[in-house]
Amino acid sequence: MLLEQEIYVGQEAIDNLKITSVVTNNSVIELNGENWFLISQNSMxxxxxxxxxxxxxxxxxxxxEIIKGGVQINEIYGACFLLNYFEERDSIEFRExxxxxxxxxxxxxxxxxxxxxxxxxxxFSGLDNPLNRREIVGKFQSEIEEDSSFFMIVSAKANEILDELSADYYNQQKNRP
Structure with missing residues (x-):
C-alpha cells in the first residue's frame, strides 16, 4: 500500500490502515516501513x-507548510488539528x-x-479562541497576563479575518441577480 499524504483524517485514516486488529487511540502503527501515529480528536x-x-x-x-500550500483539504484540516494537539501535548508555538x-x-x-x-x-486550528493555552503554574501574574494578552490578540486578528470572509460572502450574495 502506497500512502501519498502525510496526514489522513476520518474514514480515510481507517481505510488506509487495512488492519483487522483493534487499534486504540495514540497507537503507533508501522506502514510501509514507517511509523505512523493514530490519534482520535474531538471537534465541536x-x-x-x-x-x-x-x-x-x-x-x-x-x-x-501543509496548511500554507497543501492540495488535499483533509490533509490541511488534519494539520490544523495536529497543531492544536502538539500545542497541548508538547507546548509548541504556532499561532503567531x-x-x-x-x-x-x-x-x-x-x-x-x-x-x-x-x-x-x-x-480547526483554534486561532479564534482567546483562551490562554500556556502553562500558568509557577509564573508571575504579569507573565500570565502577557500570555493571555497574546491569545486575545491572535483571536482578535482571526476574528477580523472571519468577519471579512463573512462580509465578502454577504456582499456577493447581495449583488447576485
Whole structure:
C-alpha cells in the first residue's frame, strides 16, 4: 500500500490502515516501513470524534507548510488539528506564524472553496479562541497576563479575518441577480 499524504483524517485514516486488529487511540502503527501515529480528536466544529493518522516524522514546520500550500483539504484540516494537539501535548508555538500568514491572504482574490478553507483553518486550528493555552503554574501574574494578552490578540486578528470572509460572502450574495 502506497500512502501519498502525510496526514489522513476520518474514514480515510481507517481505510488506509487495512488492519483487522483493534487499534486504540495514540497507537503507533508501522506502514510501509514507517511509523505512523493514530490519534482520535474531538471537534465541536465537526461534532464528533474522528481519527487522524499521521507520519511520526511530522513537525510544526511541516504542518505549517501543509496548511500554507497543501492540495488535499483533509490533509490541511488534519494539520490544523495536529497543531492544536502538539500545542497541548508538547507546548509548541504556532499561532503567531499562522495568523501572520493568514493575514497576508487577499480575501477578495480567493474563490469560494479557498475562502471556506481559510475559514476552516482558523476554526480547526483554534486561532479564534482567546483562551490562554500556556502553562500558568509557577509564573508571575504579569507573565500570565502577557500570555493571555497574546491569545486575545491572535483571536482578535482571526476574528477580523472571519468577519471579512463573512462580509465578502454577504456582499456577493447581495449583488447576485
Amino acid at each position: 466544529y465537526i461534532g464528533e470524534e474522528f481519527p487522524i493518522l499521521y507520519k511520526e516524522t511530522l513537525r510544526k514546520e511541516r504542518l505549517l 506564524e499562522l495568523i501572520s500568514y493568514l493575514g497576508t491572504q487577499n480575501i477578495k482574490d480567493l474563490d469560494e472553496t479557498n475562502k471556506m478553507v481559510l475559514q476552516n483553518i482558523i476554526l
